[in-house]
Amino acid sequence: MLITKNKVLIHFNTNNITVYNLKDNTLKVVGEERVIFGESFDIETLSENIGKFLDTLHELVGVINNECVRLYATGIFQTGSQPEQTKLMIQIFVNYGLYFNIIQPDLEQFYLEKSIAVHGYKNMMEGLICQEFRKVVVAGSIQNHLEDIGEVMTTLQKRNITVLFPTTTKVVPETLGTDFFLLEGQKLKNRRDGWRLQYEQMDKYKQSDAIIVCNPAGLTGQGVVLEFGFMVAISKRIIFTEKPKNLSIVFPYEIGLNF
DSSP states (O other): OOOOSEEEEEEEOSSEEEEEEEETTEEEEEEEEEOOOOSSOOHHHHHHHHHHHHHTHHHHHSOOOTTTEEEEEOGGGGGSOHHHHHHHHHHHHHHHSOOEEEOOHHHHHHHHHHHHHHHSSOOHHHHHHHOSOSEEEEESOHHHHHHHHHHHHHHHHTTTOEEEEOSOOOBOGGGTTSSSOOBTTOOOSSGGGHHHHHHHHHHHHHHOSEEEEOOGGGOOOHHHHHHHHHHHHTTOOEEESSOOSOOSSOOSOEESOOO
């Protein structure tokens, strides 16, 4: 799994931007700027102000890429419709190659409660560092990388993160080497029933806070590649464990976990 010792976490709120350095699971404020983003979700105004800030970010933190820089937004950014939020996210990705993660109110509340429980005070970013995800899906080639997927699952579960899928790394022995590779607990009535299993997995994507793609050596199985369109269409946060090498289409994603 990709490990970046230092990460830069940036919190965009309605009237200010705060830049943090994350090292050894500890946050340190390294910069703060007051920016008036406006009173309504106007994509062009928001995009312009975000761009002005990101254009000078290298002066403060150095190298900027989706391995070491994380963007989080609350406040005014939460007020746009899902299509508006997605459009803004796409603009930032196209212009800067970074994923603009708009934290939804329920997840923000989770972070605030986590911060109070651990530190005794409210700070969304501190709560985020304590536990960034409530529930995730771990995607990857189950046939080729099951052991690696299991290691990622264990890492997540140790941090109290629920893995919605897969729920196990135990394989139904008689399905090894077949077109219908099943995990323990999965049953297949007939060939057409494979679509039900796929649909159930897609539903887990919808329920998750993020999708963690396990891609050892940067390689992603073709089955997962075909699912990326669905992940992007429902605006799910996608995080690769390694820098991807075989993507035919570049879409908004991040590389490496914050822990």
